[in-house]
Amino acid sequence: MIDDVKELWRFRELLWAMVERELRIRYKNSLLGFFWSLINPLMTVLVMTVVFKFFLQNQTENYAPYVLSAYLPFLFFNMAVMDSSQSVLAALPIVKKVYFPREILPISSVLANFIHYLLALVVFFFYLFFLWAITGFQITPFTWRIAFLPVLLLTSLALTLGFAFFVSSLNVFYEDVKYVLGVLLYLAFFMTPIMYFSENVYYAAKRHGQEWLYTLYHLNPVAELATTYKKTLVPPGEIAIGAEKVDPLAQNWGLFGITVLVSFATLVAGYSLFNKLKWRFMERP
Amino acid sequence: MSLAIEISDLHKEFILSHSGVGSLKTLALWWKKKSYEKLQVLKGINLNVENGECVAIVGRNGAGKSTLLSLIARVYKPTSGKLVVHGRLAPLLELGAGFHPDLSGQENILFNGMILGLTRKEVLERTPQIVEFAELEQHIDAPVRTYSSGMLARLGFSVAVHVDADILIVDEVLAVGDFSFEQKCYRRIEEFRSQGGTILFVSHNASAVRRVADRCVWLDNGQIADEGDPEAVLKSYESAGS
Numbered sequence: 047m048i049d050d051v052k053e054l055w056r057f058r059e060l061l062w063a064m065v066e067r068e069l070r071i072r073y074k075n076s077l078l079g080f081f082w083s084l085i086n087p088l089m090t091v092l093v094m095t096v097v098f099k100f101f102l103q104n105q106t107e108n109y110a111p112y113v114l115s116a117y118l119p120f121l122f123f124n125m126a127v128m129d130s131s132q133s134v135l136a137a138l139p140i141v142k143k144v145y146f147p148r149e150i151l152p153i154s155s156v157l158a159n160f161i162h163y164l165l166a167l168v169v170f171f172f173y174l175f176f177l178w179a180i181t182g183f184q185i186t187p188f189t190w191r192i193a194f195l196p197v198l199l200l201t202s203l204a205l206t207l208g209f210a211f212f213v214s215s216l217n218v219f220y221e222d223v224k225y226v227l228g229v230l231l232y233l234a235f236f237m238t239p240i241m242y243f244s245e246n247v248y249y250a251a252k253r254h255g256q257e258w259l260y261t262l263y264h265l266n267p268v269a270e271l272a273t274t275y276k277k278t279l280v281p282p283g284e285i286a287i288g289a290e291k292v293d294p295l296a297q298n299w300g301l302f303g304i305t306v307l308v309s310f311a312t313l314v315a316g317y318s319l320f321n322k323l324k325w326r327f328m329e330r331p
Numbered sequence: 332m333s334l335a336i337e338i339s340d341l342h343k344e345f346i347l348s349h350s351g352v353g354s355l356k357t358l359a360l361w362w363k364k365k366s367y368e369k370l371q372v373l374k375g376i377n378l379n380v381e382n383g384e385c386v387a388i389v390g391r392n393g394a395g396k397s398t399l400l401s402l403i404a405r406v407y408k409p410t411s412g413k414l415v416v417h418g419r420l421a422p423l424l425e426l427g428a429g430f431h432p433d434l435s436g437q438e439n440i441l442f443n444g445m446i447l448g449l450t451r452k453e454v455l456e457r458t459p460q461i462v463e464f465a466e467l468e469q470h471i472d473a474p475v476r477t478y479s480s481g482m483l484a485r486l487g488f489s490v491a492v493h494v495d496a497d498i499l500i501v502d503e504v505l506a507v508g509d510f511s512f513e514q515k516c517y518r519r520i521e522e523f524r525s526q527g528g529t530i531l532f533v534s535h536n537a538s539a540v541r542r543v544a545d546r547c548v549w550l551d552n553g554q555i556a557d558e559g560d561p562e563a564v565l566k567s568y569e570s571a572g573s
Contacts, residue, residue: 059450060445063441064442070438074433137429139428142428143406144422144447328401328407329407
């Protein structure tokens with residue numbers, strides 16, 4: 047595996063060229079390419095806000111930025127894993143002819159999406175700033191917690207790369223992996239505190255006297271990442287649970303530690319599976 | 332002379348799957364029947380290619396010609412045996428393999444050149460020559476999807492011969508482009524050889540083999556049936572076929 051990483055490093059220039067190519071393709075056919083791709087998260091958040099604030103009459107403060115802070119990373123995970131699942135299969139004609147480290151294919155899909163996510167985060171910060179200004183500087187969006195963002199980003203990247211290695215190599219042999227993946231990612235959206243809060247999960251579990259459910263829920267690294275993103279990016283306000291308002295729970299560092307471990311373990315496991323399968327890509331049945 | 336390619340006792344076997352597991356469904360349905368069969372494609376190849384040599388490989392379909400080229404290009408791993416390649420190797424890509432339809436000719440040159448082992452700087456330096464050789468000055472900024480198949484072939488060939496590889500691998504592609512471009516390709520190949528380049532190619536075109544090859548290898552059923560002077564090998568190959 048060390049040798050594979052060294053070989054990959056030798057080809058780093060090709061990797062960057064590939065990332066650049068993916069971004070070019072994505073933004074090629076329209077000048078506003080990047081802004082078009084922001085429409086999905088913005089519309090989603092708009093709809094969720096309407097549903098929550100008006101239909102369900104939830105009184106939580108800062109609802110929209112909260113949702114966005116978890117939905118953007120989820121979208122990165124979702125898009126990167128979906129894109130990379132096709133990456134090897136789509137490049138098969140060239141893989142058949144030329145040697146280059148095959149892991150460049152899924153990695154470049156993930157990195158292109160990661161760069162896209164970072165750009166979206168910049169837009170998100172502008173939005174927070176705007177919100178700060180129109181609320182008369184009452185909520186302070188930039189707290190010391192933001193210093194933790196690099197760790198969060200790195201963990202998300204490791205987890206996503208790990209998944210990308212799994213699905214891109216398995217999808218070569220079992221083409222229905224991408225359909226299964228579509229269903230799982232759809233379910234993951236609901237099992238992740240994006241449009242609701244980890245506090246909803248906690249109080250629901252507590253009502254039934256089963257607090258361990260909250261821990262179980264956050265053993266899912268995607269859910270724990272979403273919770274931590276919310277607590278890192280948006281200053282905690284009061285959260286409405288039913289009719290009453292509660293203070294947000296403190297960040298649970300133990301659970302986040304587990305997520306870091308799981309993420310990097312996924313990366314290592316995914317990469318070694320990929321390396322095991324990569325010489326057989328050409329010989330798929 | 333020094334060797335460009337050393338091959339000794341090279342074996343390659345593929346797993347032939349009768350169930351054609353290509354989905355989880357078939358895996359679930361067929362998991363009990365291990366209907367795998369091993370297919371020996373190359374059964375002990377010994378071949379040395381010297382620097383500056385042009386070697387043609389002939390043989391029937393399924394004889395293992397393309398597999399041999401792919402092994403040399405490091406696309407497959409050998410099952411057993413020794414395979415050493417000295418120097419940089421460039422495969423001539425099939426019609427636009429690796430071209431992205433939405434990107435311009437220019438952008439595709441960059442990417443293809445890099446995949447063939449050049450650095451970004453080297454590709455950018457060579458781009459004008461590549462474009463000129465492919466006769467695509469007018470179209471180079473247009474997306475590749477607007478190109479005709481002849482234009483794609485020209486661009487692909489042009490990139491491959493400009494990467495300054497030591498060894499060129501050609502798998503039956505010279506039959507593309509019009510007559511004058513074909514002549515240009517042959518001239519370019521002559522030039523490449525006069526500079527000491529090594530060529531390995533597969534062809535079903537006997538006249539092309541006679542024209543450019545120094546040596547001819549007849550591959551039959553995964554083994555070398557005959558090798559040597561092109562004229563003699565072609566004769567025995569053709570008489571065996573009929």
